[in-house]
Amino acid sequence: MLTLFNQNPKANRRKLIQAAGTGLLGVSLPKILAAQESNFSDAPSPTAKNVIFMHLFGGPSQLETFDMKPDAPSDIRGPFKPTPCKTDGLLVCEHLPNIAKITDKVTVVKTMTHDFNDHSGAGHYVQTGHRWHVPIGGGFNVTPQDWPAIGSVAKYFDQQRGLINEAPTYAVVPNALGRLQQKGDIARPGETAGWLGGAFAPVVTSIEKKSETDNPFWRECSDAELQFSIRGLKPQEGMTVNRFATRAQLLDQINKQQQQLRQLDRSRLFDRYRSRALELVLSDKARLAFDVTQESDAMRDQYGRHLYGQSALVARRLIEAGTRFVTVQYDCVDGYSWDSHRNSDDVKEHLLPTFDQAFAALVNDLDERGLLDETLIVAMGEMGRTPKANSTWGRNHWSTLFPAVLAGGGVKRGFVFGETDKHAGYATAHPVSPEDMAATIFTALGINPSWQILDSIGRPHQLTPGKPVQELFI
Numbered sequence: 001m002l003t004l005f006n007q008n009p010k011a012n013r014r015k016l017i018q019a020a021g022t023g024l025l026g027v028s029l030p031k032i033l034a035a036q037e038s039n040f041s042d043a044p045s046p047t048a049k050n051v052i053f054m055h056l057f058g059g060p061s062q063l064e065t066f067d068m069k070p071d072a073p074s075d076i077r078g079p080f081k082p083t084p085c086k087t088d089g090l091l092v093c094e095h096l097p098n099i100a101k102i103t104d105k106v107t108v109v110k111t112m113t114h115d116f117n118d119h120s121g122a123g124h125y126v127q128t129g130h131r132w133h134v135p136i137g138g139g140f141n142v143t144p145q146d147w148p149a150i151g152s153v154a155k156y157f158d159q160q161r162g163l164i165n166e167a168p169t170y171a172v173v174p175n176a177l178g179r180l181q182q183k184g185d186i187a188r189p190g191e192t193a194g195w196l197g198g199a200f201a202p203v204v205t206s207i208e209k210k211s212e213t214d215n216p217f218w219r220e221c222s223d224a225e226l227q228f229s230i231r232g233l234k235p236q237e238g239m240t241v242n243r244f245a246t247r248a249q250l251l252d253q254i255n256k257q258q259q260q261l262r263q264l265d266r267s268r269l270f271d272r273y274r275s276r277a278l279e280l281v282l283s284d285k286a287r288l289a290f291d292v293t294q295e296s297d298a299m300r301d302q303y304g305r306h307l308y309g310q311s312a313l314v315a316r317r318l319i320e321a322g323t324r325f326v327t328v329q330y331d332c333v334d335g336y337s338w339d340s341h342r343n344s345d346d347v348k349e350h351l352l353p354t355f356d357q358a359f360a361a362l363v364n365d366l367d368e369r370g371l372l373d374e375t376l377i378v379a380m381g382e383m384g385r386t387p388k389a390n391s392t393w394g395r396n397h398w399s400t401l402f403p404a405v406l407a408g409g410g411v412k413r414g415f416v417f418g419e420t421d422k423h424a425g426y427a428t429a430h431p432v433s434p435e436d437m438a439a440t441i442f443t444a445l446g447i448n449p450s451w452q453i454l455d456s457i458g459r460p461h462q463l464t465p466g467k468p469v470q471e472l473f474i
Contacts (some may be wrong), residue, residue, distance in 0.1 A: 040161070046446030047410025048376035048474060050319045052362070053150070053327045053441075054312070056355065057123060057177060057188070058338030059402065061385035061395050064347055065093055066108050066403040069426045076387050076423050079344055088416045095352035098360035099405075104414040105363055105372075108470055109404040111418030111427035114434055117399040119339065120188050122382035123177065124466045127190035127327070129438025129464035134189075136361060141178070142187045146194035148453070150441055151325035153463060155193075155200045157447055158324060167286035167322035168203035172329060173228060174311040177206050180333045183212060191327055195455050202327070205290065205314075206231045207307060215333040216307040218350040226310050227401075229291040290314060302365070304357040312358040316365055319375055324445075330355065335414035338381055344393040355379075376409025376444050378437070387423040401426055404437065409444050411472045435466025443468040 063069060063078045068091040070077055082091040086104040099106075116122050120140045121132035126148040148156070151170035158169050178186035193200040205228040209216050216225065288294060292310050295317075303309035308330055315326040332339055340347050359379055366372040384402030385395030401420060407413075419429035439449035442463060449468065452460035 006051065013216060015342065019418070039045070043446050044443045044448060044468075046444065048408070048444040049374040050323065050410070051154070051325045051376045051378065051441060051445065052312075052315045053325070054330070054359065054362075054377065054379035055123070055127065055177070055191075055327060056330045056338050056379065056381040058119065058330075058332045058336070058340075059122075059381045059383035059385060059397060059399075060338050060351070060355075061340065061347070062110070062401055062403050062420075062424050063345075063385065063387065063395075064344065064352070065096065066090065066405065067110050067401075067420055069091060069424050072387075072423055075389055078389065079393055080348070087416060090416050094252075094354065096356045097350055098356045102360055102363055105367065106405055106407040106413065107411045107415040107417060109406065109417045109432055109437075109472070110401075110420050111429070111431045112300045112384075112402045112404050112434075112437065113427055113431045114383075114399050117383065117397050119382060119397075120190075122399055123188055125434045126380060126382045126437065128194070129435050129442075129466055132189060140188065142185060142189045142192055144195060146189045146192055147156075148194045148196035148200060149191050149202070149327070150204055150438055151191070152193040152196055152200040152329060153442070153453065154325045154445055154447065156196060156453055157198075157451075165286075165322045165324070167289060167318060169323065170200075170202040170325045170327075171318055171323050172202045172204045172327045173314050174205055174207040174307055175329060175331065176231070177329045177331060179206070180209055180216075180331045181451070182335060191329070191374070194413040197456060202325075204231045205229060209333065210266055213334075215311070215337075215350075217330060217333060217354060218306060220305040221307050221310060223293050225294050226307075228292065228314055230290070286318075286321050286323075289317040289323070292317070299365070300308060303361040304354060306354050306358075308354045309358040309361065312362045313365075316362060316371075319366075319371065320369075339397075340385065340389075341396060344389075344395075366408060372408040374409065376411065376441065377407040378404060378441065379406075380437075381406035384424075387425040398425070404432075406472065410474055411444075412474055415472070417469065417472060430469075430471075432469055433466060435464045436469055438464045439466035439468040440472060444473075 059334060064080055068082050081094050083094040083097055083100050085092045085100040090108055092100045092104060115124050116131060118136040121134060121136060124132040124146060127149050130147040134147050155169040172191050176187060177191055178188040191202060263404055292314050295313060303313040311328050315328050318326050336342060338351055362377065366375055381402055383397055383399035386398045387397050401424060417430060418427055421428050442449045448462050450468060451463055454460055
């Protein structure tokens with residue numbers, strides 16, 4: 001048996017070059033390279049086919065959501081009370097009544113933790129499983145050196161397996177994170193393909209707000225507003241997936257004649273961008289998935305007519321159409337929102353009710369359609385809030401402890417993971433890092449966290465050093 005590859009990337013590259021020069025007894029270099037990239041023998045058994053990542057940007061308070069401390073001193077326990085739920089040992093906020101009714105379908109992780117106490121960097125951290133290269137206070141916006149999002153990595157391995165979906169593999173709704181903040185001149189990191197390249201970027205929809213002070217997450221939106229148009233997508237008249245596929249077949253025949261390593265590298269790069277083009281043209285099935293008006297009035301009411309509820313409904317429609325990873329961004333439109341420094345009024349009046357309605361509706365809807373077992377839902381912010389509140393009942397940044405709520409995709413039902421101290425300030429058992437959560441999501445999708453991806457100059461990078469939290473799974 002002829003051994004072509006070992007664990008040394010430099011040796012592998014050297015053998016590839018030798019193979020390119022010699023022809024390797026008639027075996028083409030594309031086939032060798034394909035064999036190297038298609039070795040998934042150590043893939044974990046997937047428990048989920050799809051992921052919906054509900055990112056609550058700004059940092060929801062653990063004390064006002066899923067880790068209430070009613071016996072703590074008055075300046076810590078907060079103004080809200082627990083409400084009865086279906087899970088022993090879990091105290092859910094009274095302003096999350098719909099979620100309280102379905103805690104027997106979810107797992108709550110109380111002990112998410114990291115030390116990057118900054119919104120942009122923390123948002124990058126929880127969406128990629130890697131610390132941001134920009135130091136705290138050093139910037140706010142996307143950079144080319146950002147790590148690829150978990151959704152981009154899922155897309156990368158789908159392409160390695162030769163899968164091109166009718167629907168976009170990875171999508172972000174309702175907007176790129178930061179687009180609705182202030183004047184729309186902020187582009188927060190974490191959801192992009194980063195250094196992995198544009199071929200693995202998400203399809204991102206675009207929803208406008210009425211004015212600089214408008215917040216569509218907190219009000220009923222009209223059908224005219226809810227177009228969920230795909231940013232940058234303007235297909236040519238008459239161009240269909242079938243026509244693109246025909247051209248792709250012709251290009252494949254040409255590419256088979258390329259034998260030089262330099263030519264192959266260009267071919268591989270073009271193949272990735274061609275896949276992107278095929279995805280963006282979209283079938284009718286995928287195009288209709290973005291049309292939330294196709295749903296019944298009753299279903300739309302169940303999710304809530306606000307932007308967050310309708311975005312969650314679009315996420316379910318995308319999953320049905322074949323999308324593998326959807327990020328639903330709850331943006332910080334007014335500059336605060338979940339970043340509740342000022343008070344807890346918005347938390348009570350807007351933030352908790354809209355999240356409660358949308359999340360519970362999504363879980364119930366997927367469950368009733370038989371899709372929950374194959375769809376992993378992860379809802380979390382990028383940080384928590386300080387145990388001690390200020391005089392107006394606002395709380396400051398606290399990345400040391402915050403919760404995550406998971407449902408479906410093989411995770412346990414009615415389960416609480418991790419323990420915290422009496423003031424919900426620190427984990428006392430089973431801390432979970434963003435690296436660990438990323439590894440957990442990868443594992444659920446059948447992706448080994450120890451696998452490597454190559455950057456633009458061919459350097460390998462491990463997906464994440466985190467360890468999957470196996471205790472969360474059935």
